[in-house]
Amino acid sequence: MRATVMYGAGDVRMETLPDPVLQEPTDAVVRVVRACVCGTDLHPYHSMPASAKGVPMGHEFLGVVEEIGTEVSGLKKGDMVVSPFAYADNTCEFCREGLHTSCPKGGFFAGAQAEAVRVPQAQGTLVPIPVGEDSPLLPSLLTLADVFGTGHHAAVKAGVNEQTTVTVIGDGAVGLLAVLSAKRLGAQRIILMGRHEDRTDLGREFGATDVVPERGDDGVEKVRELTGGHGTHAVLEAVGHRPAYDQAVGVVRAGGVISRVGVPQYEEAPVGMGSLFRPSVTLTGGPAPVRAYIDELLPDVLEGRLHPGKVFDRTIGLDEVSDGYRAMDERAALKVLVTP
Amino acid sequence: MRATVMYGAGDVRMETLPDPVLQEPTDAVVRVVRACVCGTDLHPYHSMPASAKGVPMGHEFLGVVEEIGTEVSGLKKGDMVVSPFAYADNTCEFCREGLHTSCPKGGFFAGAQAEAVRVPQAQGTLVPIPVGEDSPLLPSLLTLADVFGTGHHAAVKAGVNEQTTVTVIGDGAVGLLAVLSAKRLGAQRIILMGRHEDRTDLGREFGATDVVPERGDDGVEKVRELTGGHGTHAVLEAVGHRPAYDQAVGVVRAGGVISRVGVPQYEEAPVGMGSLFRPSVTLTGGPAPVRAYIDELLPDVLEGRLHPGKVFDRTIGLDEVSDGYRAMDERAALKVLVTP
CATH class of the missing domain: 3.40.50.720 (NAD(P)-binding Rossmann-like Domain)
Structure with a gap:
């Protein structure tokens, strides 16, 4: 699949990486329908030391469930889902307190500026959204992955x-x-x-x-x-x-x-x-436990009361992701939407 | 009157100072019945540069109202009162939020390790307590001035x-x-x-x-x-x-x-x-707005449910106040009660 990899400050490339696969029975694989570039991505864009291996980029996405591990329930293939930027089991004592970013089984996504992504702790992480791939609400729904939350x-x-x-x-x-x-x-x-x-x-x-x-x-x-x-x-x-x-x-x-x-x-x-x-x-x-807020914020987006997706002022394909980083870094774009 | 003055690190003296008098119509003068030495007093005791003029010490006291300014109501001569370590008008927007230590008319006491003290904003500051000068509850009541609050x-x-x-x-x-x-x-x-x-x-x-x-x-x-x-x-x-x-x-x-x-x-x-x-x-x-808590904590002390006064493990007169500082500094005393 095609994916975004950063090799150092200012050096973002579109590469071909192996397709993600289920590694744990709690995983899912999601085909990415929308991703985006985050202000947080600009920190390594300014300061990352050159690396031969590179780092897959992107932590905000929504998409369609393609594969599900044997221990995942509540989700099925074909579901449209939005994902918080941090995965979590949504059952531990920290998650129950709404502190998903401190879930012992949790972590931060990397590699969502790509055609597909492996989602650990899929059952606790992914939230189904009742829209199609062509919904005009996608940009606003995508903000639930990070910036709105x-x-x-x-x-x-x-x-x-x-x-x-x-x-x-x-x-x-x-x-x-x-x-x-x-x-x-x-x-x-x-x-x-x-x-x-x-x-x-x-x-x-x-x-x-x-x-x-x-x-x-x-x-x-x-x-x-x-x-x-x-x-x-x-x-x-x-x-x-x-x-x-x-x-x-x-x-x-x-x-x-x-x-x-x-x-x-x-x-x-x-x-x-x-x-x-x-x-x-x-x-x-601290790092926002956005999973804790999706249930509360989702209706305002679905019912059209709020339009947080207005923060996206440029849309690019994966091939242009390097331009997207540059545009955000130069303040020529506020936030860049990526359609793989 | 006799009062405690610090002239530099480790240099605490009992001196004779002019008796306090009403300076503003919102003032009261209180004869001190009990005062004490605070852990906070040990900071200048360690580090204060030598000073020819000296600084009056002490911010915790309870006592008897002796004089009242013309704009003070709710208090009368002879009332036994406890005072928070910070005076405040108890009516401004900060006081109404329980943040008496940010009252624009407020400030911190100095000079309470003495026979008497002038109390600015007396109406908002002093809290009458229904006990006599010989009450065994005085040490516990005194903790409402600072350390318990x-x-x-x-x-x-x-x-x-x-x-x-x-x-x-x-x-x-x-x-x-x-x-x-x-x-x-x-x-x-x-x-x-x-x-x-x-x-x-x-x-x-x-x-x-x-x-x-x-x-x-x-x-x-x-x-x-x-x-x-x-x-x-x-x-x-x-x-x-x-x-x-x-x-x-x-x-x-x-x-x-x-x-x-x-x-x-x-x-x-x-x-x-x-x-x-x-x-x-x-x-x-931050600096505790103890005035905000006296009403809540007072009944537990008056009715004998709590005994915060147990922190006092030594009682001295004003003449011994220098020894009191030294004892606290050397950890030979936990907290020193002063009976002027």
Whole structure:
């Protein structure tokens, strides 16, 4: 089958790899109908050391079940399914608490920007969706695999509700869907920090009431001005770079929550009297257990109330996947949909 | 009046200072009946640069109202009152949310290890207590000024309940009262990390089910052994030094909460993939808004169900306050009660 392999920073290739097969009785094989490129994929695209072997890429997909292991029930060949970016058994103590990303039998997908993918723990992982391969809802359904669930996770962990004011840091797909999620949870005031106007325009459509293009101290000052000097109760950090963390500390209200879903590209950061402790700020977040949220978010997509798929602004085939990475890296595309 | 003044590391003196007087119409003056020395006082006791002027010490007290400003209602001369270590108006938006330590009109007390103290925002700060100056409950009531409320805050912010397993780091007064608070909130499994056996014995009396005297990696390994390898849902960090933070990261369960109430003596610490983010750990805490908890905790003390005053193991007069600091610093005393 054709599949996307990264060989180092900036070096993404379409290759022919062996077709995936069942390896465990809990596996399934899914033919990929839609995949996409994630902001997270850009981190190795910037920094991965050259590798002779390469790494299969992609962790977001929906598709059709082609083969099922003997211990998988609840799924059948031909089912259309969406998959969270992390597989999990959906039965252990962590999954029961909604923390699928800490399932001891779980892990993160790689290799979904391809014609097919092997799915471990298929029964706990895959969620059937009642649509056909030609459904116009596919882009929005695909966001349930990661970016919508991740934005929602940021908002949930920050305790967003009708009473909370919200700042979202980052105008990538996750940031914009964090806006949509905060709006969905009832937030009345949502400040989006981002400087790409086409993106922040979509952010406004998703529910942002204010846009702050300034960064760093200027951006912090602007958010403080907008909030009577206090900052916002919730800060959803959807970037992962250290300046975004510092910005979050700058705009969070005393007693508020910084909820991080951008994968941190740093290890140490300020947490003491001068940053988190004195103002009683809570720091939370992590890799989103999107499986836990699909049941809740799916009806809003299927019934057309929400259109998270608007984050896709370019569609490519597998042959063009290298161009897709470049376009996202250059901010020429917000999020790239892949049709194998 | 006589009062305690610190002139530098290790240099605590009893001095004669002017009697406190009303300065604002929202003030009261309280004659101190009981005060005490706090673990927090040991930080400047270790590191304060020499000062010719000196700093009045002490932030925990209960006493008798002697004078009341014209804008103070709900209090009268002769009332016995307990005071939280931070004054606050108890009416602003932060106080209404229970975050009295972020009240814009608030601040932290200094100078309570003395015969009398001026109390700003007296109406919002002081809480009448229905006991006399000779009540045997005074030591337990005094813990409502800081250490019991602070231990309780740690447990509340960590979400402790019947289902959560708990680790408490630190066997000082706050750590031991964090144990008592976790027990009070229903925790069944409470692991106390501390190595002073007289203190950990009191911790067992307060509800600790396990004691781990080991520190660092050994201590982390021990807690992991006790919890099936997972660590505990809640970690209450009552020390404030960086090794305690690292220990907290080591023993917290995936999806769990580190709740800090020890004043951090560091600013930067690990928060990235290798520490908080990958296991979805939440970091919370801050200076405890103990005023918010007095109404809830007071009945348990007045009605004799809880005895947090057991943390006091030495009683001194003001003349001996320098000895009191030394005894706490040398771990010869757990917590020193001062009777002016």
